[in-house]
Amino acid sequence: MEIEIEKQGKSLLIKVKGRMDAVTSSEFEQKCAELIEDGERYFIVDLERLEYISSAGLRSILITARELEPDQGEICFCNLKGLVREVFSVSGFHLTFSIYDTCEEALERSLD
Amino acid sequence: MEVSFWGTRGSLPAPVTAQIIRHKVKKALEIAAAENLDAGTDIDNLIDTKLPFWVKGTYGSNTSCVEIRDNEDFLLCDAGSGLREFGYHFLSSHKGSSPKEFHIFISHPHWDHIQGFPFFIPSYIDGTRITIYGCHDNLKESFSLQQRSPFFPVDFDSLGAKIDFVGLEPGKTYDIAGFSVSAMEQNHPGISFGYRFVKNGKTIVYSTDSEHNMASGNNEELVTFFNQADLLIFDAQYTLIDAWTSKEDWGHSNNLIGVELAQKAHVKHLCLFHNDPVSSDQDLDKLLHNTTKLASLLEEGKTPRVSVAYDGMIVEV
Ligand SMILES: [Zn+2]
Ligand SMILES: [Zn+2]
Secondary structure, three states, rough: EEEEEEEOOOEEEEEEEEEEEEOHHHHHHHHHHHHHHOOOOOOEEEOOOOOOOOOOHHHHHHHHHHHHHHHHOEEEEEEEOOHHHHHHHHHHHHHHEEOOOHHHHHHHHOOO | EEEEEOOOOOOOOOOOOHHHHHHHHHHHHHHHHHHOOOOOOOOHHHHHHHOOOHHOOOOOOOOOOOEEEOOOEEEEEEEOOOHHHHHHHHHHHHHHHOOEEEEEEOOOOHHHOOOHHHHHHHHHOOOOOOEEEEEOOHHHHHHHHHOOOOOOOOOOOOOOOOOEEEEEOOOOOOEOEEEEEEEEEEEOOEEEEEEEEEEEEEEEEEEEEOOOOOOOOOOOHHHHOOOOOOOOEEOEEEEHHHHHOOOOOOOOEEEHHHHHHHHHOOOOOOEEEEEEOOOHHHHHHHHHHHHHHHHHHHHOOOOEEEEOOOOOEEOOO
């Protein structure tokens, strides 16, 4: 799994590439924990190039969301494709988190 | 070997209403009209091929009771309200035959898993033998409590059948009615136990009321218990997000974890069970559709066949 981070105003655009499974998802969780530690509060996660996500990946997302809660932080997602879109919908994640078709849309909304 | 589902609903019976039936009839008529139904139409064929399950049927409302049938022996998992249905079926199909022996395995004494017993007619018949197996202490106490005044008019100790309670220990293997049976402790309020039944190279695992949450990551033990099962009956009452957030620690699992565990354990047939009482027939059709799709997308291991259990479903193993 590869993670790229770009600062966009008060938000962070986090691009995740590859797989989020039992082996790799702790990387995502740890990276996000560090960013929260550094004071970041608004995460836009671009999943365009995420090929695979298992329940372990969803778990790491949920843990990150919980860590953001006390400081009114937010995590949202954009560019869901194929299997990732399917897993989000089957697991009920699409009803719990804000999901945008494009990063531009996500950024626009997060500026409101 | 045949597995019959007499009760598949979780928590409490959730019967359909007149309004729900009307909705189904309306939908069926709309579909029939679109198919140009007339006097010459093969109606059975129309029902079989054109109507979705939620329109032509229902997942049912009885609580947990599953029969594993092989030859003369009657093995049942749990004694929810589906046991009443099984009792009637048994009596009508065995008219005049001598009383039989029933082996009932109890996952845990929550009410939805024992509430059918007072309505199990064979228990009132002299000469019937019933053995109730479980890993909880004082199972007998739970059974007799629900038949004590003022809850029920017939005392447990006055039933005609000879009823024995046999305690099992998880991890050990027992030879019961020709099956090799083992049990596993599961994460559930008050704990529950799953059962693995093996006979003639066929394996059936009954694993209901079991939560697989963030804290209980001990998957290896589960994968071993489910290993190579021909049929895995799996509690999938909630969606994953509910199971991990608002309904955390409520003691139930979800379809995504079911698919992942079934794939890891090379299960052949994953049967989602303990259907949420708030789920409509339409919701459960969708659950089946989504889970089947998910099983084909997630890549670990082989794709199991997926079904959502309904009252009256029979699976050949
Ligand atoms: Zn239950
Ligand atoms: Zn229970």
